[in-house]
Amino acid sequence: MPAILEIKNLDKHFGGIHVTNRVNIDFKKGEMSAIIGPNGAGKTTLFNLISGFIPSDDGAVVYEGQDITKARPESIVKLGMVRAFQVASVFLEESVFDNIYLASLAHFQKNGKIFINKMVFKDAREHAEFILNKIGLYNCKDLKASELSHGDMKVLDIAIALTLQPKILLLDEPTAGMAPDERIKMMGLLKELHEFFQLTTIFIEHDMDMVFGIAEIIRVLVQGQLIAEGPPDYIRQHETVIEAYLGKEVL
Ligand SMILES: Nc1ncnc2c1ncn2[C@@H]1O[C@H](COP(=O)(O)OP(=O)(O)OP(=O)(O)O)[C@@H](O)[C@H]1O
Ligand SMILES: [Mg+2]
Incomplete structure (x- = not known):
């Protein structure tokens, strides 16, 4: 499958903090993927950069072959990359x-x-x-x-x-603050919607049951850097990922 979204050498500083550190990712069309990492790792910032909410310092974002690095959020939505959980829209x-x-x-x-x-x-x-x-x-x-x-x-x-x-659906912590039964429901719903609407779904999540339950590819951000990416079984046993984030409990 070709990449629907390419992040190339994306870089962002906030004051002295390097929040997005030369990140390169190819998101494949139709893929259900998760972005995980400790608090403050730069996950939401990455969404803010790719959806045009904040400008990057360097690098590029390419959507369906088109450079959208400097595009406005409204134009990015019109092209088909939509972010949910802006409850302000309700x-x-x-x-x-x-x-x-x-x-x-x-x-x-x-x-x-x-x-x-x-x-x-x-x-x-x-x-x-x-x-x-x-x-x-x-x-x-x-x-x-x-x-x-x-x-x-x-x-x-x-x-x-x-x-x-949307063609790409971006979800920032879809199960945050939910009770366990609501989390399970959300997990089933996202999988169903992903398949039915043939979406490319990218979600940020701290709930590892959800991440390891439905993501085909997991990407790990630590201090703004992409330290690992791959299928759940690969990430589960990745030494650096275990040390930096997962700990031993999900093994
Ligand atoms: N607009 C901003 N101005 C200054 N610093 C910011 C801004 N947005 C985020 N940061 C800082 O950038 C870093 C990354 O924040 P970000 O919100 O992307 O982390 P995150 O991985 O989404 O964390 P969490 O899991 O807690 O949601 C943090 O140190 C944060 O304080
Ligand atoms: Mg966040």
Whole structure:
């Protein structure tokens, strides 16, 4: 499989801290991969760099062969790389359905015209209903978003990301703060969505059950450096990774 996203020699400093240290990664199309590493290793910063939220000091980000190193976050979303878990994108006072519908409407109404063709409403509604069913929130569709559990709020956030029809889905700690049963549900859901929508999924996670349970490739960042990458069985027994992060308990 070709690389859908290439990170080339990416570099970033914050003051005196080298948060992204000459990182090179090829993300293959259709791959489900995890980024792991200690707190402060630079995982979220890497997402911020590739999704255009912050500028890099050096290096390049190439998406489907196109250099997007200096592209704005909105353009990157339009190209198909979407980040979930920006809970800020949820309207708490609106219903679950309306949240998905509004995102869908914005997506179908891409051309920025003031007068919306009737078909756009219809398409957006059908698309929203489809996503709602797929994500498993149908029974909560009339609840206000603020009434959702912490876990379902995160699911809603993924639903909103999916309305944008992404090719690459970036998830920063999808199970953070979740109860064990919610984590298991999230793990199953992400695997199902990944396959159904033929996504390239990249998730940052501290929950090793989830990482070793669903990632095909695991990449390990320590102090801004990519210290290892490979399938779960390789990472599990990687000496440096064990020393720097995993410890002995997951062996
Ligand atoms: N905007 C910023 N300005 C200054 N320093 C920052 C900024 N964002 C992150 N940092 C610093 O960069 C380093 C990497 O932070 P980052 O949030 O990328 O880590 P992380 O791997 O996502 O950690 P965690 O697992 O705790 O989420 C940390 O030392 C952090 O304090
Ligand atoms: Mg982080």
